Amino acid sequence: MTENYRGCYEYLSAQFEQVGGYDFYRELFPDNELYGVKYDDFSHPSAVYLYQGEDERLHRRKMYHDTWEQDYTEFVEQNPLTLCSGLVYRRNKNRLEHAQRMNALIFDLDGVGIGELRNLFLRFDGDPKRVRRLPMPTFLVLSGNGLHLYYVFKGPIDLYPNIKVQLKSLKYDLTFRIWEYKGTSQLKAIQYQSINQGFRMVGSINAKYGTELVAFRTGERVTLDYLNAYAIKPENRVDINKPFHPSRMTRAQAKEAYPEWYQRVVIEGNKRKKKWDIAGKVHGDDPYALYHWWLRQIGSIEGGHRYFYLMCLAIYAYKCDVPKQQLRQDMRTAFEDLQMVKHENALTEEDIRSALEAYDKEYYNFTIADIEKLTNVRIERSKRNGRTQEQHMEVMRAIQKVTNPNWRRGNGRPSAQQRVYDWRQQNPDGRPKECIAGTGLSKNTVYKWWDNPPTVRYEDSGLTVKIRPSQALSDLIQEDLRKGP
Template identity: 55%
Template sequence: MSNEIVDKVKNYKEVESLLRFHYSEVGGEGFYKYIFPDNQAEGEVSGDYSKPNSVYLYKDPKDEGTERKLRRRIMLKDTWEKDYKEFVEGNPMTLCSGLAYRGRVNRLQYAQNMNALVFDLDAVGKNELMNLFARIGKKPALRTLPQPTFIVMSGTGLHIYYVFENPIALYPNIKLQMKALKYDLTFRMWEYNATSMEKQIQYQSINQGFRMVGSKNDKYGLPVRAFKTGDRVTLEYMNQYVDEEKNRVDVNMPFQPTKYTIDEAKEKFPEWYQRVVVEGNRRAKSWDIKRDLYDWWLRQSYKVKGGHRYYFLMCMAIYAVKCNIPKKEVREDMYKIFDELKEIEHSNPLEEDDIKSALETYDRQYYNFTIDDIVKLTDIPIEKNKRNYRKQKEHIKIMNFVRDNISYVDTDWRNKEGRPSKENLVKEYIAENPDHTPTEIAKNLKISRTTVYKYI
């Protein structure tokens, strides 16, 4: 057994002992009944979706040796006891979020209710847990936290569950507000050398799935355990701990308010009026984006930090959707960059399954994912393009005029020699060393990985 595994097991046992001393353990079957009391019964069909259901993922032994890694299943109320023992208990890989969905697919677009808001804390030992204890349940102040309903041991860290008294209806604008609230509280909860041994904060979506209680952590073979630490919470209670007022959730604002009447919008935005009002097409408009944006994102891999490797892959898929890159090409690119990303140190190793999970975001629903979202998830700074509110064609005309008519005394802003000479250097090296990774090429040529990716 490696020293790393020995340390993980030692931390796990110390955390378990401390939680068990203060709180009572809860079994997995009862844990999910508590969070999702209103799932449908088997055979029950609710045409108006008055009973959305939890949807979980599990590993089926029948899929061993195939490309299929996980199966989806609805958490049905009357068969849960049997299903839990068959599909979850002792399973090396199961995932479930705190949301309830209409239909059978656990995608954010189908999420109808939030039953629980869940946070992930990586790399937690005895000292980090003691610091967490000192912060939870205290009055709102700097770094204090609301009292969670459950604390779950994930194997190497903790999952912090806040179960709502009444599920939060996830209208479109409420989803955005809940995301902002979760980001705000994540920043408050995650502190290096205090509540986590990891330096990098990991921001996650409200749709994130977590290892299920009663299953096992497949990386270390440690059981996932839950402890009841508090009561159900209200949204008003959670809002008190949010640092910025703009990140608090207002359930009375389920839709984004508009500044314009329909007549004003018709005059100001005729194209939108024709598409949405006249034609009834309410899908978000897509834009014709060149693949340069996707290629640029690939070149940012050298900026990736330990806790953000998966999110870099996820945003690869998002940028691919924006730029209409074929999914097959994205998959091939992910495998090419995988070896580089898994070399980045972190307490949780990057797995091939992370590629398959990241590819699930290759979907039109993520088309309008914002730059701010991507920066939060990946911790890679992105400077927004500024055209001073001009359209692109107008901006290009002005920039071309500046280029052609203004003289630069000290330096010339263009590289008139064409591409840098490093291009030939990289290509010659690859020809002689075709099996070397981008990291090895950059190191041996003493250039950045960005340059390597530019010419690879």
């Protein structure tokens, strides 16, 4: 038992009602379907949880209303690893695409001791317009070395596709507000999580610390308006009155304007988002270039983001059509490296199995912004002013040649960025570890500059560049110079 757990338990148990696991989930999910009854109209979406079986693997199980008492005793109570989100699903798997309603919005806050807990209660339920005020959670759950904050809604939130996106933005916003280093957490790195994130279940055991997860009722059920008021940015609030944005375009107009979409969606009935053609846009001979680039970002991963790095590795693998067998091998190698990153929570084999689930069409349009939030890795955007990558590279090389023809001949020792770039130019098939040995630079430095070559800046908007062989390229350069850097 950790000192954090002991101090927080004493503080909470002296002031609030403790709620057992069976009652906790009965209250959280009152409308689960009955065992053996089939609801064709999806009127009873149910919670889905994961539990560790005797084979030490995680198994999925639907939470049935009439068998919950027996199931809780058999599968959850005192189990060393069980996970459940605050969503209910219309099928047997806890995939976000099958999520129908949100019963509770849940936050994970690691590194909470008695001092941080007292700070939280000083901030809970204050005026949202004031600095550091936080919404009062319905339940606080002791997780081992931190807290889970449960905001249980008075009425479930229907998860239309656009609402899922809005709730994700709201959760990211509130996570930033809740998690404050040395104020509400002893850990510096904020951990952002999806709305579909599973959390250790009340009544189960956190095997690492040997502590039982216990819940305390600290507040009332909440409304979206209540949580929206605490969002730092107004654009991150959820508007349930606008679940859809229907197009005003007629079907005939859509057929003419978007023939490919019309064929795929209307004629073929495929309503999924189109998968981005990553391999077709790669500059070079490596169709897995984007995936390999993400593999090299491992040197930038901090303790609280290791699992999400593996998850995003699976996402990039699916985006780039990397075979799953290769992904497993690469993930195993990455897992060994990530275990060396210091953090209070150990990375486990189950994290690999869980991360592999992101190798799925559900995630192939995962955005750069989401990946940045989850992994805390800054991803630079390419700004090509509407040009193709080939045009852009030709323009930049031409400008570089004219504005600074001796750019590689700088006085004094070249920068680390330049040394990495020069080494890659001389060793096009080289790997980072070979660059580390060849340049004498540190691992972190090489990874930092591996995909960030030196750039040339130009500021004279009146510059005229004369090049050959095409006038079209000259026109592109002139346009770029008019726009400025």
